[in-house]
Amino acid sequence: MSELKKILKSHSLIRLGDDFSQLELSPLKAKLENLRSSKENEFRICMGVIIAAFIALISLCLILRNNPDKLVVLTSATGLTVTGLVTAMRGLWKDKIAVDFILALLEGMQAESFESILPIIIQRF
16 A cells, blocks of 8 residues: 555544534645655655766776676666666656645645545545
């Protein structure tokens, strides 16, 4: 289960008669902001590793330019590493966009409306 789904499932609004407490949305917003921040940081780390891998590849290609066998292994390993990182980055970006979407809904909706669509959001994400 994704972190976003765990946060949404753990959230429940307190009912006071027929009114929903508006104050109970602030912990959810804070958790979602923290999740968005962590996803952005993880994305930046992946980007930094990709940049470092390319710099290392270029440097080692210049050093090993007379040894094609090692260059093949080096470029293959770098290609696999970058492919894995890009795949991870796609997932991180997707999660970040989902969190941004829910935060935008929280800003634009009343607590009662958000509570009514919360099961649909949990099912979707």
